[in-house]
Amino acid sequence: MTSNGFILGMSAVAVGLLIGLGALGAGIGDGLVSSRVVEGTARQPEARASLLGIMFIAVGIIEALPIIAVGIALFLLFANPLVTK
Amino acid sequence: MLSASQVSSEPLVHPIIGKGLLAINVDTVRNSVIVAVLLVIIGVVVRRQMRPGKPDGLQNLLEYFVSAIRGLVRQTLGDRPIRILPIVITMFAFIFTCNLIGLVPGFKSPTNDVNTTIALAFFAIGLVHFFSVRARGPAGYLKHFFSMVNSPIGRVLLGVLEVFQEFVKPFTLALRLYFNIFVGELLLAVILVLLGFASPVFNGLFWIPFSVFIGLIQAFIFVMLTISYVNQGTEVHDDLEGSGAGAH
Numbered sequence: 001m002t003s004n005g006f007i008l009g010m011s012a013v014a015v016g017l018l019i020g021l022g023a024l025g026a027g028i029g030d031g032l033v034s035s036r037v038v039e040g041t042a043r044q045p046e047a048r049a050s051l052l053g054i055m056f057i058a059v060g061i062i063e064a065l066p067i068i069a070v071g072i073a074l075f076l077l078f079a080n081p082l083v084t085k
Numbered sequence: 086m087l088s089a090s091q092v093s094s095e096p097l098v099h100p101i102i103g104k105g106l107l108a109i110n111v112d113t114v115r116n117s118v119i120v121a122v123l124l125v126i127i128g129v130v131v132r133r134q135m136r137p138g139k140p141d142g143l144q145n146l147l148e149y150f151v152s153a154i155r156g157l158v159r160q161t162l163g164d165r166p167i168r169i170l171p172i173v174i175t176m177f178a179f180i181f182t183c184n185l186i187g188l189v190p191g192f193k194s195p196t197n198d199v200n201t202t203i204a205l206a207f208f209a210i211g212l213v214h215f216f217s218v219r220a221r222g223p224a225g226y227l228k229h230f231f232s233m234v235n236s237p238i239g240r241v242l243l244g245v246l247e248v249f250q251e252f253v254k255p256f257t258l259a260l261r262l263y264f265n266i267f268v269g270e271l272l273l274a275v276i277l278v279l280l281g282f283a284s285p286v287f288n289g290l291f292w293i294p295f296s297v298f299i300g301l302i303q304a305f306i307f308v309m310l311t312i313s314y315v316n317q318g319t320e321v322h323d324d325l326e327g328s329g330a331g332a333h
Contacts, residue, residue, distance in 0.1 A: 068260060068264040
């Protein structure tokens with residue numbers, strides 16, 4: 001087994017972990033935000049518009065983290081900096 | 086199945102002139118200039134056929150964005166005398182158009198280049214410090230970092246963290262925007278390989294509308310964070326010893 005092969009295999013594992021754990025965390029975060037927005041809307045239906053705006057901003061900030069993870073994962077997949085050419 | 090050679094490396098690679106630190110990413114510069122010219126043209130056209138009181142079409146759309154951001158600025162900064170609105174609207178228009186132009190075939194978003202977003206973020210944070218120094222004066226500006234809590238040792242420790250945070254801010258601001266747009270465009274290419282003939286349907290129905298949405302949200306978040314950083318930086322509270330220190 002060459003060291004490049006080892007690095008590529010480990011990179012594949014890392015890609016799986018990055019995308020999977022990133023999606024897991026962001027999913028939990030999005031769920032918490034959305035559930036609170038639903039609760040808030042049920043309690044105060046007239047606040048729905050402003051709550052939705054705040055929700056989209058919060059979700060956008062949360063979603064940035066898994067997107068960064070996916071970006072690093074894709075770097076590892078398609079332009080792996082560790083592999084020597 | 087999916088190999089690196091199948092995916093077009095086009096979104097990853099920028100054609101470069103020059104070497105090292107002086108290298109210029111040609112496509113980024115070209116697309117930035119295109120975006121800027123486009124915005125100026127839109128501005129001139131809308132200005133020419135402006136009908137005050139009876140907005141329609143494009144004017145309506147632009148007025149919606151302007152009033153939304155103006156509302157945000159007023160809501161955040163209150164009636165403090167900080168003239169940040171024009172520059173913030175310009176940043177929003179530029180970032181949003183940059184995010185959208187990457188979805189047009191043949192163009193790439195200038196924001197999918199980390200240089201663009203780092204430059205924008207440094208500009209935004211520079212703005213924050215400029216307004217901060219102007220609102221507090223140089224001495225107050227420096228003292229602010231070390232006035233979080235009351236105990237002296239806590240002040241030093243938290244102050245170091247505060248200063249460190251000032252260095253981290255532009256990078257989080259830049260990387261959030263960069264990776265969102267970059268991954269969006271790269272996934273277009275990946276979907277093309279993974280789904281084959283079905284990819285235009287998937288891209289057209291799902292991914293491109295989602296990318297437009299992401300572009301809007303990210304531009305808005307960038308601007309909103311800039312405004313709230315300016316707000317944090319220009320708060321003048323007379324809490325030299327005591328009560329207001331816990332306000333954060």
